[in-house]
Amino acid sequence: MSVWTDTDWRYGFTCVYCKRHLLKDQWHWHLKASEHLVPVKAIEKRFGPEVAKNERDNPNPLNLVTSCYVCNTLKGDGCDPSESGAVAKDEMEKERFIAKASEYIRREMARREPDYRDDLKKFNRPRGGGCILSDYVDAALREATYDKLEDGTYAGRIPSCPGVVAFGASLRTCEQELRSTLEDWILLGLRLGHPLPVVGGIDLNKEPTREPVDTV
Numbered sequence: 001m002s003v004w005t006d007t008d009w010r011y012g013f014t015c016v017y018c019k020r021h022l023l024k025d026q027w028h029w030h031l032k033a034s035e036h037l038v039p040v041k042a043i044e045k046r047f048g049p050e051v052a053k054n055e056r057d058n059p060n061p062l063n064l065v066t067s068c069y070v071c072n073t074l075k076g077d078g079c080d081p082s083e084s085g086a087v088a089k090d091e092m093e094k095e096r097f098i099a100k101a102s103e104y105i106r107r108e109m110a111r112r113e114p115d116y117r118d119d120l121k122k123f124n125r126p127r128g129g130g131c132i133l134s135d136y137v138d139a140a141l142r143e144a145t146y147d148k149l150e151d152g153t154y155a156g157r158i159p160s161c162p163g164v165v166a167f168g169a170s171l172r173t174c175e176q177e178l179r180s181t182l183e184d185w186i187l188l189g190l191r192l193g194h195p196l197p198v199v200g201g202i203d204l205n206k207e208p209t210r211e212p213v214d215t216v
Helices: 003-010 026-030 040-047 049-057 069-075 091-123 132-141 171-192
Strands: 145-148 154-157 165-168
Touching: 040 049, 069 091, 132 171, 145 171, 154 171, 165 171
Parallel strands: none
Antiparallel strands: 145 154, 154 165
């Protein structure tokens, strides 16, 4: 078992920052990213490239945690909970580092929330008879495929949208869960600037153009 897998088992496949269970929330499981608690860049800045390379290739278990993709992205390389580039000396110090990183992530989430709301307004602009974001979701769901599992439950996925997977006790529940997962996946991609697939001729990667008021 690799040190990365051992870390995930140790934390019960739960993000140490937001406490989301990665096996129960299928969307976050597909976007899971175990990470270095103290960023390798911070280690390199303090101790040099050789020490950083060694941490990257042979990570210290005291510097590994399980994180969902959202928290991993919000934390990034901008948060060094040690404030010195030094890996935790013991489990107690590691827990203090996790608490500091969690607080940083909460602040980042709050700081970005206004931009997140702006994204909703920007991409839910009128398009034909509906709104572009709603049209995109509907077009993507038309590509969805569903399978009935051996236990009688259903699994759904959208091939063009990697990681968008959902499960439900009934087909209807699975469809609802898939829509919810897809909407979260789209909005996260927009907020983080990730390229999204063109679906139904709709390209959300293009910056919306606004018509002058006098032409409306």
